[in-house]
Amino acid sequence: MNSQAQIVATIGPATGDKNIIRKIINGGVDAVRLNSSWGTYEEHAGYIKNIKETSKEAGRHIPIILDLSGPRIQDINSHKFDIEAIEIITPKDLADLKFGVEQGVDYVAMSFVGSAGDIERLRAEMKKLGKVLPVIAKIERESAVRNIDEIIQVSEAIMIARGDLGSEVPLEQIPFIQKDITEKCKRAGKPVIIATQIIESMMKNPVPTRAEITDIACAILDGADILMLSEETTIGQYPIESVVMMKKAILEAEKHAPNMQINKL
Numbered sequence: 001m002n003s004q005a006q007i008v009a010t011i012g013p014a015t016g017d018k019n020i021i022r023k024i025i026n027g028g029v030d031a032v033r034l035n036s037s038w039g040t041y042e043e044h045a046g047y048i049k050n051i052k053e054t055s056k057e058a059g060r061h062i063p064i065i066l067d068l069s070g071p072r073i074q075d076i077n078s079h080k081f082d083i084e085a086i087e088i089i090t091p092k093d094l095a096d097l098k099f100g101v102e103q104g105v106d107y108v109a110m111s112f113v114g115s116a117g118d119i120e121r122l123r124a125e126m127k128k129l130g131k132v133l134p135v136i137a138k139i140e141r142e143s144a145v146r147n148i149d150e151i152i153q154v155s156e157a158i159m160i161a162r163g164d165l166g167s168e169v170p171l172e173q174i175p176f177i178q179k180d181i182t183e184k185c186k187r188a189g190k191p192v193i194i195a196t197q198i199i200e201s202m203m204k205n206p207v208p209t210r211a212e213i214t215d216i217a218c219a220i221l222d223g224a225d226i227l228m229l230s231e232e233t234t235i236g237q238y239p240i241e242s243v244v245m246m247k248k249a250i251l252e253a254e255k256h257a258p259n260m261q262i263n264k265l
Contacts (some may be wrong), residue, residue, distance in 0.1 A: 003250040004262040006030035006226040008065065008193065009048045009243060010234040012038065016049045023240045024233065025054060028247035031063040031256040031265050033109070033228065036096040037072065048103045063107060065136060065264050066100035068093045070111030080167055081112050081141060088118045089125060097122075101129045106265065109136040109159060116150040136193065140164035145177055151187050152181075157265065159228070163196035164217025179222050186223045191263040194219045199246060203236035213249050220253035225263045 009015065009024055009031040021032075032051055034044050048064060055062035069092055071085030088110075100108060110122050119135055126132045134156035137144070140163070144151060152158060160178050169177065178194065185192035198216060199208040219227060227250065232242040254260065 003028070003247060004254055004260055005220055005224060005250050006031050006197075006262075006264055007243060007246055007250070008228040008265075009099055009233040009239070010035055010067075010217070010228070010230045011051065014235050014237075014239045015233050016043070016047045018054050019056045020239065021050050022058070024243045025060070027240055027243040029062070029243055031065060031106075031226075032080060033065040033067055033230075034105070035067050035230075035234070036092075037067075037069040038234075041099055044099070045103060048105070052104075064105040065107040065109050066096065066105040067109040067138075068096055068111055070138075072111065080164060083256060088114065088122060095189060096123060098129055101131050101133070106133065107136055107157070108133045109138055111138050111161075112136040112141055112164075113139065113151060113155075114141055115147045116154045119151065119154045136252060138164075140168065141180060142168045145169065146180075148181055148184060151192055152184055155190065156186050157191040157193065157226075157263075159193040159195055161195050168197075171242075175218075178219070182223050183209055184217075185263070186261070189263055191225040191265055192223075193226040193228050194224045196230060198227055198229060199232055199242055202232050202238050202242045202245065206241055207236050208245055214232075216249040217244065217253040217256075219249055220260075221257050223260065226265065 007031045008031045009028050071082040071090050087096045104227040123132055135160050136157040137151050137155040138159045138161045140161040162174055182192050199212045201209050
């Protein structure tokens with residue numbers, strides 16, 4: 001069965017092989033993401049080639065999202081926003097953007113958006129490259145939450161990136177920020193993606209926790225259009241099972257929200 005809500009899977013070493021890509025597409029993946037914070041251009045070009053060939057074989061178009069790193073610094077094993085950054089678009093972002101345009105990606109996800117002006121600056125850079133791709137604004141800073149109305153207005157889609165956002169706002173506020181942004185996106189007719197730790201335990205376990213399944217259900221009942229898998233499908237031990245379980249959880253939740261209006265990528 002096809003769900004109304006979509007699934008995005010981040011592609012990495014665990015899923016870059018054509019055979020695995022074929023299996024996750026058959027399992028319910030609707031779009032894929034490439035995280036430019038990790039991997040080489042050679043690796044990402046190989047993933048893109050495999051995605052395009054596999055989706056063509058399946059008779060489907062699977063949109064490819066290039067996720068720009070933005071001004072981030074490494075903090076032990078994680079990354080966070082560089083508060084000393086002067087520009088929101090880094091030299092690495094510009095190089096990655098050029099690579100993405102040349103490779104024919106479908107969307108660009110912009111990290112650490114703070115205002116509508118950041119989106120406009122990204123579009124100006126894309127114009128220089130001769131192609132303006134749809135922009136997904138990643139909400140992971142307190143300033144983005146403050147300026148959410150203007151950001152929604154100028155973006156093609158919104159991603160609520162709960163990981164980095166959790167470093168900027170009190171954790172107990174995240175469910176309500178997520179709900180509020182989801183409602184605003186629905187009113188504006190813009191797709192909203194919920195990301196980070198959706199079923200993170202499946203990186204090492206073949207089944208998710210009960211809390212993770214509840215998280216998926218709550219996101220769908222609140223009106224989320226798209227749920228995104230990150231490390232579950234880049235380096236996790238059970239990438240195919242993660243996709244299948246996500247699809248099952250979404251389908252079950254949608255039984256309890258039969259009149260949902262979904263904005264797709």
